Amino acid sequence: IWSISAWDVLNSVLPENDLGSRVLITTCISDVAKCCSTRPIDFIHQMEPLSKEESKTLFHEAKRPAENELLKMCGGMPLAILIAAGRKSAGLAEPEIRERRILSTSDQCSTSDGMRMLLRMSYDELPAPLKSCLVYLGVFPEYYTIKKDRLIRLWIAEGFFLGRHEENLWRTGESYFNELICRRLIQPVFGYEDGQAVGCVVHGVILDFIKTLSTEGNFATTSADMRSGLTPWYLIPRFSFDCCSKEDEAGKLLSVTLHLSSMRTLQVCGRAGWTTLLTYPKVRKGKPALRTFKFLRVLDVEDNGILRSHHLKGIGGLILLRYLGLRGAAIHELPGEIGKLEL
Incomplete structure (x- = not known):
């Protein structure tokens, strides 16, 4: 927690x-x-950093050779050791060890300089397409289980990597997904049948780092950012609703309507978010909500059980739309105007 x-x-x-x-x-x-721990019977156990030998054991369990300098940089923090092992698994040369302050034994949260440095090195070593794929994970809420197939479809829709055929694009997406697992930047979620990863979750420390990258590069904005007071002054290219109350969301949304008008990607991860869009000012004048966002290229509302067919009114006006994710949505009939969209 x-x-x-x-x-x-x-x-x-x-x-x-x-x-x-x-x-x-x-x-x-x-x-x-x-x-x-407010009651007398409650107990707080203070975890100590792993010893040097314990650090080596964990490092070897990840099937990577241990090196003293790299382990010293990890400061006994298990997550740091696993990420370092992930870097080794990609066949990367070890960075030069310079004199610098690394992880403190008393500070092992996302604000730790050592942890940030290790994450930054891992990020900098990624190829450009994989960097975009990683930062895109920041549009999902904390502790959210991201389905692998959904994620790969979104990566392809965003154009993070290119290919001549759909099959080649999918293989590339799967290889990137597996690469992030190998580097310990995402944690796999396994299925029950064949033991293959069917999704992933992002550790809170890593997600904090990803969101920092996203903010620095104006990559994406979430409704959680707005609730925390981080309302941007610039135009928003990607916007993600997470699950929260309509009342909480509406006030914040209305304060950034001008910034949403040119967004290219809209993602809804919770049930409450979509209905909040209906409070968008221009809707009150009789204009469908979707038609307001005329630059949309990606619209993802998967697993949104509150969505109905009439919520898609105006979708025919989204002439730039290239991806529409409706899996798990309670839609039984598509509007006729969807035929206006280019395949």
Whole structure:
């Protein structure tokens, strides 16, 4: 758990009884740990960094040869060791070890200079298309399980890599997905049938780093950014709704309407986000919401159970649209105007 507010949400649904159940919480933030342990019987176990030998063991378990300088740079932090092992797995030469302050044993969160440096090195070594694929993960909410097929389709739709045939594009997308797993930048989610990865999640520390890259490069903006007060003054190329209340979302959305008019990608990851679009000012004048976003090239509303056919009104006016993701949406009939779109 990364915040006190997240614990408050979780704690609100835990039953109060004397049945002897236990709740185990992990966090790297001391204030969160104290907030989770308010009763006399609660206990906080302070995790110590791995020893040098334990670090070597974990490094070897990732099937990578250990080197003392690289392990020293990891500072005993398991996530850092796995990322370093992922860099080794790609056959990369080790960076020159310069005199610098690396991970502190008491500071192992995303603000750690050493962790940021390791992530930055891992990112800088990626080819340009794979960099875009990685940063794109920042449009998904924290702890969100991202389906592999959906992610690859979105990468292709965004044009992050090129190919002459759809089959070649798909193979490239799969290779990039596997590369990110190999580098430990994403964590695979496995299926039940053949043991193959069917999706992924992004560790909170890595997601924080990705969002920093996204903000620096004006790559994408999420509704969570707006709720935290990071409303941009520039035009937004990609916008992602996460799952939150309509009331919370509407006020923030109305404050950035001018910035959304030229967005090229719109993604909805929660049930509440889509209906909030209906509060867009021009809709009140009788203009369909979608027609307002005339520069859209990618519209992804997969797994949005609240979406209905009438919400797609105006889609025929999106002449630049190249990708429409509707899997898992409660749509039983497509509007006739969808035939106006170019295949």
